[in-house]
Amino acid sequence: MSTPARTRLHRLRWRLTASYAAGTAVCLVVLAGIAAGIDANSRSSALDQDVDRTATALSRALWYDDRGVLHLEPLREDVLAAGAAPVSVLEWSMAGKMVERYPGGGKVPTDVAAVAVNARDSEGTALGDVAVDGQARRLAASGVWNGDRIGAVVVVYGDPAAGQREHGVLVRWLAFGCAGLVLLAAAAGHLLSGRSMRPAVRALDQQEQFLAEAAHELRTPLATLQLVTESGLRDPGRSADALHRSARLAVELGRLVTGLLVRARLAAGTATAEREPLRLDLLVEQIIEDHDVDLVAEPCVVLGDPDLLGQAVRNLVDNALRHGGGTTVVVTVADGRVGVRDHGPGVAAADRERMFERTVTGDGGGTGIGLAIVRWVAELHGGSARLLAADGGGTLAELVLPVHTVS
Incomplete structure (x- = not known):
């Protein structure tokens, strides 16, 4: 996807290529001029020596x-x-x-x-x-x-005609050689400038990814916080409850921001995921307690980062609620699997894998980043994420993680 920053980097790469080619061309032209001048002087000197030697020999004869x-x-x-x-x-x-x-x-x-x-x-x-x-x-x-x-x-x-003809041939070969070398230098400069800009492009991609994930993760909690505070302002009798819920949402927002920063550092390679044994069923229960969904869970222990896994589960649930058409959402936890099933229109088989790509959205709107984050978290923990057609209609989204066995 082209962005203004990417466009500027692209232009900078071409400017570097042009500068490299121009510098090479100037050097080659100077060297070619020196070579041509030396050759011309050499041929002129050779001709002078030839006629001088002949004239001297004949005059002595x-x-x-x-x-x-x-x-x-x-x-x-x-x-x-x-x-x-x-x-x-x-x-x-x-x-x-x-x-x-x-x-x-x-x-x-x-x-x-x-x-x-x-x-x-x-x-x-x-x-x-x-x-x-x-x-x-x-x-x-x-x-x-x-x-x-x-x-x-x-x-x-x-x-001097013969020498001039040979000199002209040399000049043409020098011109063709310089042109070819300038083209090679331009190609090499373009390649080298591209390689040198890879860290900048990677950093730009990470920045854009961070902004997209931040928009996705913070949109719902911020909207909920706004509704809660407005409700408390309209009804003074519910101020205490609104304040309590606002405090919980603030904690959740803090956790989300921390998770976003952690993911950004992980993507940049400046940090590693903190994995610890945790009860996956209890984590899921905590995540969905503010959502109107059904939970069927069995005790299950996995090794992972609770904040990252919590965000992945939250994204699955939010995605099901958003695209489920208002139907009941059922969450199941067993054997390292978190399944989130809705009864909506479902996703075509050809589109299921594409839904994990960034910027790809379903019919219900959104930024198109939620499922991509789920897969990223799953792969970070050695697991996987997929979409399946649920029995009886709807979609089953699964987060599969390795089960941690306590020795």
């Missing part, structure tokens, strides 16, 4: 002769050219103009020329990014010495 002629034969040899990245050789003329010597005939792009000039001026290898036919390229330029100066540079072009 080329040479100038004594006449100042640049020899390009190594570039045409299969061993060096095999698998090499695109290469160009740029040379400065005596007038200081840059021309392309290999593969030759092409106009030197401005951004390529800038990297070549940087390599010449730094007397080392220079790296840069250029666009060739609309495609991004990473290039390395390394100088070829002509005596005491750099007369040409070897430019090697690296293609």
Whole structure:
């Protein structure tokens, strides 16, 4: 049954789940971003090293002769050219103009020329990014010495597309993995939050059970007390009798409140039932002395809590009086059994077990908690409670308890 408190707990559980999933998502996104960044930097560094190494090797393979002629034969040899990245050789003329010597005939792009000039001026290898036919390229330029100066540079072009494709695959896998892990984290968070809230839900159920039982147990005595006091106020001649009955009802109310508190502590696991040998027939006789019922009892001793058993018997009698249609109610006690029989319309066989469920009521009203309390008390004492069809019509409610044998 949904209640405002349960609804709040349910919402709190979903908020905890969302918070857990969000926190996990943030952590995973940060880690995935770091991993993707490391991978991108690693691929970029690998490409830089590759073009740098190739440019340096080729620049060392080329040479100038004594006449100042640049020899390009190594570039045409299969061993060096095999698998090499695109290469160009740029040379400065005596007038200081840059021309392309290999593969030759092409106009030197401005951004390529800038990297070549940087390599010449730094007397080392220079790296840069250029666009060739609309495609991004990473290039390395390394100088070829002509005596005491750099007369040409070897430019090697690296293609980052393959690395970018592999990086994109990694990013997609990271995204899918993060999404899956977030879903798993949400499921785990929902499960863990549910488990962590079980004590709160259990305490809430016990509180609601206590309130329902209190309403059920106290309604009749309070109504009777009100009638008795009103009767005494209307008729001063009956004030003494009304006062006496009010005192008895107050004692009964005190006993009921004590029993409710005991049951609440028992349900919470903070107390145990105080069992002692008692005469079940005398207990029942005491319970029904203010009710218009017939009693047939035999001496019987059971081991139990008198307050809890008294409430169970009282609930059986109240239930029979309420649903018996005004007919005679007969209470029998023998061999650990308390039978309460009415001559009302009875209960259908399919509904008898359901009548012991909380909130299930018969046609006569009530809170639907009385028989549930009876069964709870019976099971606490190692017994049982059931509804049967009585011979000749009506319903027989039985409370069965183990008989205590005095050794």
